[in-house]
Amino acid sequence: MNQKVVLITGCSSGIGLALAARIAKDEKKRFMVYATMRNLGKAEPLVEAADRTLGRTLELKQLDVCSEESIKACVDSLPERRVDILISNAGMGLIGPIECQSIDEMKTVMDTNFFGLVRLLKEILPDMKKRKKGHIVVISSVMGIQGILFNDVYAASKFAVEGFCESLAVQALRFSLTISLIEPGPVITEFERKVYEEGLKTDLSKADKVTADMFTNIYLKNYKQIFETLGQTAEDVAEHTHRIITMDDPPFRHQTNTLYTPMTTLKYADPNGDLPIETFYKMVFEHDKVFNASLNFLKLLRWRSRKSFTLEKDKST
Ligand SMILES: NC(=O)C1=CN([C@@H]2O[C@H](COP(=O)(O)OP(=O)(O)OC[C@H]3O[C@@H](n4cnc5c(N)ncnc54)[C@H](OP(=O)(O)O)[C@@H]3O)[C@@H](O)[C@H]2O)C=CC1
Numbered sequence: 483m484n485q486k487v488v489l490i491t492g493c494s495s496g497i498g499l500a501l502a503a504r505i506a507k508d509e510k511k512r513f514m515v516y517a518t519m520r521n522l523g524k525a526e527p528l529v530e531a532a533d534r535t536l537g538r539t540l541e542l543k544q545l546d547v548c549s550e551e552s553i554k555a556c557v558d559s560l561p562e563r564r565v566d567i568l569i570s571n572a573g574m575g576l577i578g579p580i581e582c583q584s585i586d587e588m589k590t591v592m593d594t595n596f597f598g599l600v601r602l603l604k605e606i607l608p609d610m611k612k613r614k615k616g617h618i619v620v621i622s623s624v625m626g627i628q629g630i631l632f633n634d635v636y637a638a639s640k641f642a643v644e645g646f647c648e649s650l651a652v653q654a655l656r657f658s659l660t661i662s663l664i665e666p667g668p669v670i671t672e673f674e675r676k677v678y679e680e681g682l683k684t685d686l687s688k689a690d691k692v693t694a695d696m697f698t699n700i701y702l703k704n705y706k707q708i709f710e711t712l713g714q715t716a717e718d719v720a721e722h723t724h725r726i727i728t729m730d731d732p733p734f735r736h737q738t739n740t741l742y743t744p745m746t747t748l749k750y751a752d753p754n755g756d757l758p759i760e761t762f763y764k765m766v767f768e769h770d771k772v773f774n775a776s777l778n779f780l781k782l783l784r785w786r787s788r789k790s791f792t793l794e795k796d797k798s799t
């Protein structure tokens with residue numbers, strides 16, 4: 483059987499875990515999945531989710547996207563070093579006022595989310611070019627195309643990912659390689675919990691009163707509700723990504739959350755760039771009631787393009 487080799491990073495939890503399990507359970511057994519994580523001591527949840535696929539269509543490997551040695555050792559351990567589909571998923575969040583964040587904290591986010599992808603491609607891209615075959619799938623974010631209040635550095639790391647991939651995509655085409663950016667909105671995973679808990683611990687003494695108040699009483703106060711109203715599950719994102727890797731001609735960008743699409747669309751509606759900024763401002767600051775109404779309005783606006791696909795379960799809401 484001619485199985486495609488899939489390498490996924492960050493499979494200890496969330497989207498990576500759901501992706502590894504979903505692709506290993508492909509109905510037609512089209513894939514051999516190498517599910518990687520930086521700490522194999524955290525493999526238990528994936529082992530459980532993988533069920534009977536472990537040792538069949540799924541194998542576990544160690545890989546830290548912040549270490550070139552670890553990436554090389556992992557790729558060297560694969561048969562003929564072959565990767566047909568790379569899914570770059572490992573990542574981390576960071577929220578809060580920049581006055582309260584250290585440059586080292588910010589560098590860790592860039593090093594993981596952006597340079598992690600660059601390191602992977604430096605190891606894997608040359609082989610893909612030689613074979614003139616390969617699909618590079620990157621778990622980006624809606625924040626790769628649109629900044630969100632108090633996510634300055636995280637959004638910057640995802641913008642970096644998108645600029646990098648958009649540039650590379652033209653060269654990739656010359657080698658018949660495909661790049662796809664998956665852009666989820668809020669997803670209920672460890673990411674959300676970690677970011678929120680770290681956010682609560684932020685030392686706000688370096689921020690002025692207005693900024694500290696905005697972060698605590700507007701952003702953090704509404705954070706859970708945003709995820710409850712708009713959040714997807716990791717399994718939803720995995721389903722979308724499985725669809726993308728099985729398409730004949732996959733798109734360069736794919737947003738997974740139809741509730742969120744009206745917001746990202748604001749970016750393309752105004753070349754001056756003011757429309758999304760002013761809309762977000764109104765949604766957040768103008769009136770408490772506007773915020774709740776805005777979330778409900780997004781439900782009404784849910785964008786269903788006839789050309790892109792939505793999951794069956796999304797169609798009823
Ligand atoms: N949750 C959300 O709302 C959204 C998330 N995303 C993106 O999805 C991706 C996955 O996040 P999600 O599943 O939500 O979050 P999780 O926190 O559940 O998963 C993140 C994964 O990345 C791993 N990771 C972090 N640093 C490294 C590293 N140096 N090397 C290897 N693995 C590492 C973590 O490993 P460990 O357990 O060891 O820390 C974990 O397995 C990220 O790129 C994120 O930016 C995009 C849009 C929305």
Ligand SMILES: CC1=C(/C=C/C(C)=C/C=C/C(C)=C/C=O)C(C)(C)CCC1
Pocket residue numbers: 622623624625630631666667668669708712762765766776
């Ligand atoms: C809904 C909404 C907002 C928040 C959006 C958030 C919090 C999105 C999070 C996305 C994530 C976590 C992506 C991860 O990559 C704003 C901007 C406050 C304005 C009002 C409407």
